[in-house]
Amino acid sequence: MTVRATLVTGWVVALMCGLVACAGSPSPPPAADLVVDVTIAKGQVTPSNATLRAKVGQPITFRVTSDAADELHVHSVPDHKFQVAAAPNQTFQFKVDVPGNVEVALHHLDRTIATIHVQP
Numbered sequence: 001m002t003v004r005a006t007l008v009t010g011w012v013v014a015l016m017c018g019l020v021a022c023a024g025s026p027s028p029p030p031a032a033d034l035v036v037d038v039t040i041a042k043g044q045v046t047p048s049n050a051t052l053r054a055k056v057g058q059p060i061t062f063r064v065t066s067d068a069a070d071e072l073h074v075h076s077v078p079d080h081k082f083q084v085a086a087a088p089n090q091t092f093q094f095k096v097d098v099p100g101n102v103e104v105a106l107h108h109l110d111r112t113i114a115t116i117h118v119q120p
């Protein structure tokens, strides 16, 4: 009787430990947002042809200040298009689902802001 009670208690403790270990198992911490400040002024864009790194599913934010309307095009799969207005501090957020090199371009200026190396 005493032995069985001890065994049962031991089994429950083992189970609890298993559950705790499971809940505390290492999972990758959520990647912080990638924020890119972009300025479009007098036909020039900053940055230009930058190289960035991101992970699949990581939120990527472009914060755009512009003196002209344009179209921001993220050449990912599927792609993302954003209308840029002549205004400060416009934020455009997206995620990339497919790893690879993703160009972010301005169609009216015909410039590449950045290429994002998206890793799985």
Ligand SMILES: [Cu+2]
Pocket: 073, 074, 075, 105, 107
């Ligand atoms: Cu494009």
